Amino acid sequence: MNKFRLWLTLALGVSYCASLSAQQDTALEAQLRGLTALHRGKVAIFAKDLNSGRTVAIQADTPVPTASVIKLTVLFEALKQVQAGKAHFEDRLRLTKDNQVEGSGVLSFFDTPQTLTLKDVLTMMIIVSDNTATNMAIDKLGLKKIDDRIQWLGLKDTWLYRKVSKPASGPMPADQKQFGLGKTTAREMAAVMERFATCNLNAPGETAPPTPKDQKLCQVAMHMLRNQFYRNSIPRYLETMDTTEGESKIANKTGALDHVRNDVGVVDAKNGPVIISEFTWDNQDTSWTPDNSAEVLMAKAAKIIVDRWQ
The missing domain is CATH 3.40.710.10 (DD-peptidase/beta-lactamase superfamily)
Incomplete structure (x- = not known):
């Protein structure tokens, strides 16, 4: 879906999805809390289904x-x-x-x-x-x-x-x-990723669709994000849903320190784009391996979110 069609879909769907947009997915939140409760560290998650407006949040404003x-x-x-x-x-x-x-x-x-x-x-x-x-x-x-x-x-x-x-x-x-x-919250960094995903370069409060020039700029950014080298978290269990030879359907940006593992991305899932923003800190597992427990946790959470909404 090109950026203008995505913008149009979102704009036309606002009134239809109003009731969904107003509600957080509490069942999904409960499922994720069950997962994160087992993690030896702290976790913040915010995710949003851009087509339906459904969200889920765990410590999303921390x-x-x-x-x-x-x-x-x-x-x-x-x-x-x-x-x-x-x-x-x-x-x-x-x-x-x-x-x-x-x-x-x-x-x-x-x-x-x-x-x-x-x-x-x-x-x-x-x-x-x-x-x-x-x-x-x-x-x-x-x-x-x-x-x-x-x-x-x-x-x-x-x-x-x-x-x-x-x-x-x-x-x-x-x-x-x-x-x-730097510092952020899971909700705020999700908002930054959403701007790339929807090609929204407008000032806050403005709703103009992206111009052709804007679309070219966003395509450059998304090309970078879709080719991100570190794929152990959000893409880990979701990459298999992409069977094409083209670019990945997952655009993401990671961040890692000894006690910190983060990943923020957009997944072009079957029913539309899903923004996933995951942050972990004070992690007991400080290993630098693909199977670091925080990396695996974020991967499992991302799959749960996409499976639930798609």
Whole structure:
């Protein structure tokens, strides 16, 4: 389904689905709580069936550490700056030794100096969660502009505090040390992913359909998200429903630290798109294996959600 058809479907279905939209799926919530009660750590989940409006929420408004999931807000600001002509995907960014940082990604291993396009950097930031690419994007777009955009979106508990593996600079909110790179809630980050899924680049309160230019921007972003390398959580048990040779039907962005495992995505399920936003923290299992207990938990929860609604 292309982005305009999805927007039209959602717009026409508002009145028909009003009664469903007003209710959380309590039976699904009970099923998920049974699953999460067994986990040795904390869990927050928010999911939304975009066609019916049904939702499910568990600690969905609790502030949580984002790890690399906050990179979704960097990508959104990039789309807005390109839309406004303030940046271009072809803009040249310089990779230097000074902006290479440890952690996920491959740019830290490149010889320097190198020149990459903004689109290259964003692609690396999303597909392999490249930390060096993320910092290059933040330098290009502006940390304050990204946080201003987060506020523009109406998000009250989401914040990007600093560049990756770099110290915070300037006055910081008191909770920065608690959350590290960034904070959010399961509900708020689901709202960011929904904007990519529905190609909604409008200011809050505006309802104009996406323009052809908007659609091209969203296609670039979704192409990155559908080719995300880390597939152990939301896609783990759902990837088998995609039997085509084309792009994955699951677009997602993960984030991970020793005690943190997160995944936020949109699943193009049989009956329409489903947004799934999952955060786990204070996890006892800190192993870096595909079968980390939090990764498996999020995978099971995602399958339960999609099976229930589809």
